[in-house]
Amino acid sequence: MFNIEKALKDVLNGFKDLEQSKKKSDDENKLLLSFLLNEIDINLTELNDRKHQIIKLSSQGNKLREEAVKTNNILEEKVKEREKEAKSLQENISNLEEKVRNLEVEVNTKQETIKVLEERVKLQEIINNNSAEIRELKENAKSRQETNNILEERVNLLEIEAITKQEIINNLEEKVRKQGVVKIKQETINDLKEKIREQGDKI
The missing domain is CATH 1.20.5 (Single alpha-helices involved in coiled-coils or other helix-helix interfaces)
Structure with a gap:
């Protein structure tokens, strides 16, 4: 004999199983969607980090270049000042040498001649010291210029790399x-x- 009550229970159980299966499938889809969204967020974060790094490096390169140019200008200005001082000292030496020649004509004693020679030696030492300082400043300026050239070369390489990438894109298109x-x-x-x-x- 057909049992209506049992049949109704079987139908209800079937609906419950179907509902649980659907709920399980929805949960799995939600987990998959959450995983994909998380991966997208991670990739976007990495992309933004790379972008910020490039901007930061470019800014640092520009700052270093400006500092190198500024320092180089200061050193060149100091070299010019030292050269002017050396020129002035050379003129003073020339004047002193003229005085020495006049004194040598007037002075008849060896002691006075020795004093004149000692004065000339002192002036020559001053010239030598200033010349050494000028050479040091020039070497520092040269070193700064080399650093500036290296920085410019790095910037040029970055620009070339950007142009090359654009050319590759154009070729593909x-x-x-x-x-x-x-x-x-x-x-x-x-x-x-x-x-x-x-x-x-x-x-």
Whole structure:
């Protein structure tokens, strides 16, 4: 005998199983969607980090270049000042040498001649000291210039890399465009071949 109550229970249990299966599938889809969204967020974060790093490096390069130029200008200015001082000292030496010549004519004792020579030696030591300082300043300026050249070369390499990447993109776009043109030409050639074949069949 057909049991209606049992049949109704079986139907209800079937609906419950179906609902649980649907809920389980929805949960799995939510987990998968959450995982994908998390991966997208991670990739976007890494991309933004790389972008900030490039901007930071570019800013640092510009700052270092400005500092190098500024320092180089200061050193060049100091070299010019030292050269002016050396020139002034040389003029003073020339004047002193003229005085010494006049004194040598007037002075008849060896003691006075020795004093004059000692004075000339002292002046020469001053010149030597200033010359050494000028050489040091020039060497520092040269070192700064070399650093500046290295920084400029790094910036140029970054610019070349950016241009190269853009050229690669342009080449890929050109290839895609050409492939489209070739496809159109091939279709036209096939149409012409078909028309020629049809003309031949008619003849």
